Amino acid sequence: MFIDYTAVMLVGISAGFVILAHYLYTNPAPEARQPWAAGFFAAGLLGLVTSVPMLIMWPLPGGFNVAFGEPALFLSVAFLAAAVTLALRWEPLIPALYGFFGGIIAIVVGLRILNLGLTQDPAVAGIGYLAAGIGGVLTLPAINYRNMRWIAIAAAVALGIAALAFLFTGYAAFWTHITDFAKWLPPTMAGAHK
Numbered sequence: 055m056f057i058d059y060t061a062v063m064l065v066g067i068s069a070g071f072v073i074l075a076h077y078l079y080t081n082p083a084p085e086a087r088q089p090w091a092a093g094f095f096a097a098g099l100l101g102l103v104t105s106v107p108m109l110i111m112w113p114l115p116g117g118f119n120v121a122f123g124e125p126a127l128f129l130s131v132a133f134l135a136a137a138v139t140l141a142l143r144w145e146p147l148i149p150a151l152y153g154f155f156g157g158i159i160a161i162v163v164g165l166r167i168l169n170l171g172l173t174q175d176p177a178v179a180g181i182g183y184l185a186a187g188i189g190g191v192l193t194l195p196a197i198n199y200r201n202m203r204w205i206a207i208a209a210a211v212a213l214g215i216a217a218l219a220f221l222f223t224g225y226a227a228f229w230t231h232i233t234d235f236a237k238w239l240p241p242t243m244a245g246a247h248k
Contacts, residue, residue: 058113061231063104063126064224070097070133071186071217075210078196081203087140095137101130121163121172125183128156129190150197157190175223182219189213 073093082090108114108123135149164183166172173179192209199205 058108059104060108060114060122061224061227063101063108063122064220064227066097066100066104067126067129068217068220068224070094070101070129071189071213071220073097074136074193075189075213075217078193078206078213079210081200081206084143084145087146088143091137091139091141093137094133094140098130098133098135098137101126101133105130118172121167125156125159125163128159129153129186132156146197147194150194153190154194157187157193159187160184160190161187163187173223178219178222182216182223185212185219186216189216 070093073090077087077090105123105126108119109127112119114122132149132153135152136146138144139146139149160183164180164187167176167183168180170176189209189212192205192212195202196206196209
């Protein structure tokens, strides 16, 4: 039995998507952007502490580590960059430019998940990644052209769809993992219960 923490990773990423969607939709003035820093920091930190071990230890079967761990790491760094940028009251265009490339990663991963039929529900996972990618790609023009509100709204809607897909998968994983691991003992305790 393998141990993974994909459920909390997906819920944390979803929270980051919701924070980004809210930020884009709200379109705060430069002097009012700082409060979003804490939310981006939380999403980035949780993503970082779950994605780095996933890339090092490969707790999931095969390519799932690549499909979940690597995009989560890229996104987590983008969220952390956004947190620092907003906390210091800098212009958030550079983290958005960085995130643009993460959006392309998400689109590629989403297409590949659909192509290979990966995960227990490839349609939900594929749609989640594709929506995340579209939202990530649209974040750059949404921030660069703040007066064109339709771009920010389209990005926010795409990020909301991604959040819903990842929340569905993440909460379902919590439900299943609790049952799957109900009687599991770590190696340090297994010998004591013989």
